[in-house]
Amino acid sequence: MNSKQEKIPDWLKKGYENIWLPYNQMQISPLPLPVVDAEGCKIKLADGRELVDGIASWWTTCHGYKHPTIIKAIKEQADKLPHIMFGGLAHEPAYQLSNKLVEIAPKGLSRVFFSDSGSTAVEVAMKMAAQYWINKGDKKKNRFICFKNSYHGDTMGAMSVSDPEQGMHKHFSSYMPMQYAVDIPIDEYGFADFKELIKGVKKNIAALIMEPLVQCAGGMKFHSTDILAEIKKICRENEILFIADEIATGFGRTGMMFACQEAGITPDIMCIGKALTGGTIGLAATLATDEIFKAFLSDKVENAFMHGPTYMANPLATAAALASVSLFEKEHRLKEVEAIESNLNTMLDKCRSLKQVKEVRVKGAIGVVQLKEPNYQKLLELRKAFVNEGAWIRPIEDVVYLMPPLVISKDELNFLTDTIYKVLEK
Ligand SMILES: *Cc1c(COP(=O)(O)O)cnc(C)c1O
Secondary structure: OHHHHHOOOHHHHHHOOOOOOOOOOOOOOOOOOOEEEEEEOEEEEOOOOEEEEOOHHHHOOOOOEOOHHHHHHHHHHHHHOOOOOOOOOOOHHHHHHHHHHHHHOOOOEEEEEEEOOHHHHHHHHHHHHHHHHHHOOOOOOOEEEEEOOOOOOOOHHHHHOOOOOOHHHHHHHHHOOOOEEEOOOOOHHHHHHHHHHHHHHHHHEEEEEEOOOEEOOOOOEEOOHHHHHHHHHHHHHOOOEEEEEOOOOOOOOOOOOOHHHHOOOOOOEEEEOHHHHOOOOOOEEEEEEHHHHHOOOOOOHHHOOOOOOOOOOOHHHHHHHHHHHHHHHHOOHHHHHHHHHHHHHHHOHHHHHOOOEEEEEEEOOEEEEEEOOOOHHHHHHHHHHHHHHOEEOOOEOOEEEEOOOOOOOHHHHHHHHHHHHHHHHO
16 A cells, blocks of 8 residues: 555645546545556556556547557647637638538538537537527527436536436536426337427427437437437427537447438537547537528628637647548548447447346447446445556446447457456456
């Protein structure tokens, strides 16, 4: 114990007196682990240990850490132009990236609005939807429909459309705008109720927002492409805009480049972030169709879209994103996702026999082992046990999941799934 504590670097001990960590009860939580390097799928700790990353740094490092193509792009851009404001001035990587994103996005999305985090991309989507109706002369359509178990970010608008009962945001319910949070309809009866609700409230609804195919932070819950396509259709029939939050599902995670493509739908507005720069620099974007964009064209200045983050479309970040997107084609990332899906199906199968396991499910490069009883103490113990085995796996509540870098080797994946089995068996 003592020898381990001596290995805590000075900067960590000293900085811990001043730093404030996210979603962390700092009075009881252990110190975070000091990282000195990361490469491929491995995180290197200050004491020399290595962890295989099973969750790709909050689902971002799709090409692994320090992919040379992205590092090179960032370095070259840093020498040329690390930043320039986006109002009145233009730079090449952002404009090229907008072309590239439209090329790979579901057909019909034609405009790209950049921002710096996923939460902001969601705020932008919600403001776009609300102002779309205002510009069309309808001031009543300013509320949103969202789904239980969804997570759309930590800022005010994004929180308001995230699961209202989830611990993460419940303190703030009194000053958040009220939205309509409902269950995702999964059968005939669910859809009948859902349509009934829509009929009653559609006059006040700007848009529906959802995470297509997989609700990620809310518990890695899956729904079918048919359900997704049907919800989209109901929105269209009832003059409700459809916002797809692909911040977690985008860039191959669920199988295709974007989850909406698997259901054959084009959302009116789509949010992307997380893996957009391959896990190197914060960047997000909100994409919209021509139909949405055209509602903002007018001879009235105030009809322009009213939003603009200071570091919008940062050149380093957009150059990194261009490099990251190019790797999907050059290195056949989606083929790798297929292999991961089939490997996860085989490798996680044995977890089904464990006493505390309720369900095992796999979608694309997402593998989920759902436990029977959620328990905070057990969660902390599990996290520690995984690290002791050399795996970076962070269960959320009752869900042990893998969302590894898409470049993970079969051996590394096998190591992660074996570790899950080994730790849960105890
Ligand atoms: C992570 C996430 C967000 C928020 O993104 P940040 O970059 O953390 O602000 C929003 N929506 C979904 C689906 C996410 O997974």
